[in-house]
Amino acid sequence: MHTLSTKATEAQEAARDTIRRHINARHAHEVIFTSGTTASINLAANSLGQLLLKNGDEVLISGMEHHANIVPWQMVCERYGAKLKVIPVTDEGELEPRRRDDATEYFTERTKVFAITHVSNTLGTINPIKELIAQARKQGIITVVDGAQAIAHLNVDVQDLGCDLYAFSGHKAYGPTGTGVLYGREELLERMPPWQGGGEMIDVVTFEKTTYAKLPFKFEAGTPHIAGIIGLGEAIRWMEDYDKAAMAAHEHKLLEHATKELLTIDGLRIIGTAKEKVGVIGFVIGGVHHYDLGTLLDQQGIAVRTGHHCTQPLMERFGVSGTTRASFACFNTVAEVDALVAGVKKGVKMLR
Amino acid sequence: MTITQAQQEVVDEFALFSDWQDRYEHLIELGKDLPLIAPEHKTDDNLVRGCQSRVWLHADVSTPLDVTDQKVIHFTADSDAMITKGIVALLVRVFNDRTPQEILGASTEFIDKIGLRAHLSPNRANGLSAMVDQMKRYALAFSSNSTKHGSWSPAFLLNSCQVRGPGLWSLAMRTVRCGQRPWAP
Ligand SMILES: Cc1ncc(COP(=O)(O)O)c(C=O)c1O
Numbered sequence: 001m002h003t004l005s006t007k008a009t010e011a012q013e014a015a016r017d018t019i020r021r022h023i024n025a026r027h028a029h030e031v032i033f034t035s036g037t038t039a040s041i042n043l044a045a046n047s048l049g050q051l052l053l054k055n056g057d058e059v060l061i062s063g064m065e066h067h068a069n070i071v072p073w074q075m076v077c078e079r080y081g082a083k084l085k086v087i088p089v090t091d092e093g094e095l096e097p098r099r100r101d102d103a104t105e106y107f108t109e110r111t112k113v114f115a116i117t118h119v120s121n122t123l124g125t126i127n128p129i130k131e132l133i134a135q136a137r138k139q140g141i142i143t144v145v146d147g148a149q150a151i152a153h154l155n156v157d158v159q160d161l162g163c164d165l166y167a168f169s170g171h172k173a174y175g176p177t178g179t180g181v182l183y184g185r186e187e188l189l190e191r192m193p194p195w196q197g198g199g200e201m202i203d204v205v206t207f208e209k210t211t212y213a214k215l216p217f218k219f220e221a222g223t224p225h226i227a228g229i230i231g232l233g234e235a236i237r238w239m240e241d242y243d244k245a246a247m248a249a250h251e252h253k254l255l256e257h258a259t260k261e262l263l264t265i266d267g268l269r270i271i272g273t274a275k276e277k278v279g280v281i282g283f284v285i286g287g288v289h290h291y292d293l294g295t296l297l298d299q300q301g302i303a304v305r306t307g308h309h310c311t312q313p314l315m316e317r318f319g320v321s322g323t324t325r326a327s328f329a330c331f332n333t334v335a336e337v338d339a340l341v342a343g344v345k346k347g348v349k350m351l352r
Numbered sequence: 353m354t355i356t357q358a359q360q361e362v363v364d365e366f367a368l369f370s371d372w373q374d375r376y377e378h379l380i381e382l383g384k385d386l387p388l389i390a391p392e393h394k395t396d397d398n399l400v401r402g403c404q405s406r407v408w409l410h411a412d413v414s415t416p417l418d419v420t421d422q423k424v425i426h427f428t429a430d431s432d433a434m435i436t437k438g439i440v441a442l443l444v445r446v447f448n449d450r451t452p453q454e455i456l457g458a459s460t461e462f463i464d465k466i467g468l469r470a471h472l473s474p475n476r477a478n479g480l481s482a483m484v485d486q487m488k489r490y491a492l493a494f495s496s497n498s499t500k501h502g503s504w505s506p507a508f509l510l511n512s513c514q515v516r517g518p519g520l521w522s523l524a525m526r527t528v529r530c531g532q533r534p535w536a537p
Contacts, residue, residue: 289433291405295471296435299372307404321432322404350377351434 012226015233016216022236023166024157025183029215032182032189033229037148038068040167040182041115043219044144047192048113049076052142057082058110060141062127063089063317064120067310069146073115082112089317093123093272095132107135113142118150122309122325123272124255124280126154133162142188148172152329153251153278155244164188170228175235179228182219189215196221247330251279254328254337261341265348271323279328282309285344288351290324296347297324302340355454358446359462366466375467376435383437386444389428402482405433407440409483411490416449424449425494427487439463439471439480447487452495460484 013028020028034040053059059073063086070084077084087106088096107114114136119126133143147168150156158166165188170179184192194201194212198221203211212218258281262268267286285293294306307322308315315322326340353361369375389398393410400407409429416424427444431437446462447455463472471480 289405289436291433292435296376298470299376321406350373350380 008226008230011230011233012224015229015236018233018236019181022156022240023183024159026159027186030184030186030189032184032216032219033224034167034180034182035178035225036169036171036180037066037146037167038072038169038180040165040180041068041144041146042072043182043195044115044165044167044184045072045076046195047219048142048144049080049082050193051191052112053077053080053082055081056110057112058085058108059083059113059115060085060087060106060111061115062087062095062117064093064095064123064125064127064311064314065115065117066121066146066148067312068148069115069117070313073113083110085111086313087116089123089314092274093120093125094274095127107139107141109139111136111139111141113144115144115146117146117148118156119147119153119278119280120272120311120314121149121280122282122311122314122323123274124277124282124327125272125274126150126276126278128276129163130161137162149278149280152239153244153248158183170232170235173232173235174239175232176228178225179232181232186215189219192219194218194221198222200224242330248278250330251328251332254332254334255279255281257334258326258328258337258340261337262344265341265344268344271318271320279332280325281327282323282325284320284323285348288348290322292351293324293344293347296350297340297343300339300343300346302343304340355446355450355458359458362442362446363462363465372467376438379438379442379468380434381438382441382445383431383434386430386437386441387426387428387448389430393428394430400483400486403431403436403480405431405436407431407436407480407483409440409486409490411487411494413494422451423494424451425455425490427490435471436480439468440483443484443487452491455491456488456495 016031017028019031025031034043053076059077059082061069061073061084074084085106090096116127116129116132118129129145136143143163144165145161145163145167147156147166149172151168151173156166164185166183168181171177200223201213201218201221203213255277259270262270262281262283265285269284271282271284284290290306294304297304305325309325366375369378389408389410394408398408398410400409407429409427412426413423414426415422427448429440429444431440447458460472463469472484
């Protein structure tokens, strides 16, 4: 107990409240700090697995999930004898709509958890999660949202969405790496067992038995990333200085421009043509390997990501080994999109 | 010409190009001269793990006609990406038909010197360093193997570590775990 530590704790808790306000959670203690989306989903999967999963139960995900929203569920399914079910993806990169007459309805009476990405990092697709969550909740299914790609681009209101858990990373919200959040509805968090044990998450420890701290500390074992969390709070405050709808509109303009211009390139195919998209554009070009193109764009000072984007099942679905993906943030400009298109053209010319 | 001299030759060659575009165009051209792996060796077993682009690497050992008591390693390879293929071609060019000892002792600093270091940095995205490791593992395997001709068999690794399992890569990794790292600095 000293002045500096008190100040640090206060700043950390102020960040928690900033985030609560930003995602419109009811309570600050519904905001759990983690090291990122991956850690958030692992927490969710391990704790929910212990709470809910029995032999023969089902966890439902979609075919466009990041490995971070596949592997943790696979691991707990294996542990408890549950099955991982997958909603297929259409050629456009949208969730296959449910057929009512289909025997393989996505939600069954064995479905315990529905974990879905808000926005696909590979396709850019914005999923209609509000409707899906409403449907799931009617059937008593716990809903978990991977919000990694949504947090910086959409207005996220967890009460409006109605989800039970919502995960995101600090570094995708203009904040520091190594920070992240798992939002959880209070009633559920109270029921969920802690995942990791250690300091900070306890109430009383004896060798016979330990009682756990109250929310949110029950889920925050160990010394938190205090500096990072304070940085994340500031990043969120910075974002709040701007109108998110205006940011999204700007990003959409960049997306439309890029889509139109890139499609003039011979042999270019966009992977992910959903009606509702954020500013992410992944593509393949006949006869051009994404690694080569990424290298030549890098030489021109253009940063794209190439490869499978941690979505190998989705690559398989589209029959490609990888894509080149440009993504736009609020600070990008139309001139930069033009530079991208010119850069791709130059690269293609060198490679063909 | 020693490996070091061959590497210096590459460095001098690339010094002729002043901008990135010429450098990469040259690299892409070099890729076209890569001694291609025979179709029967272009198998998953010969895929180098850890590369974003796919790289197949095969090695044979042979005895040059003029020096009967020495084994040298002959590499053939391929890649589905052109730039990768160019870098593979450079590595094969300097390492080809060398003795295992020469290969194990060689550095790959010349890749840094010609400004292509990013491709060899041991990170998850490109991981061509896995290719260099693979070449050195072949060299290690051949140097410990008594056969003078033909393709190398992994038997010695199996014996020395007493493990069983498919694939050269995993076998070699087990060698690493057994504490043999002759290529470490
Ligand atoms: C949709 C999605 N989910 C999860 C993750 C994992 O996030 P992190 O690596 O920050 O834990 C990412 C990051 O790429 C992502 O795009």
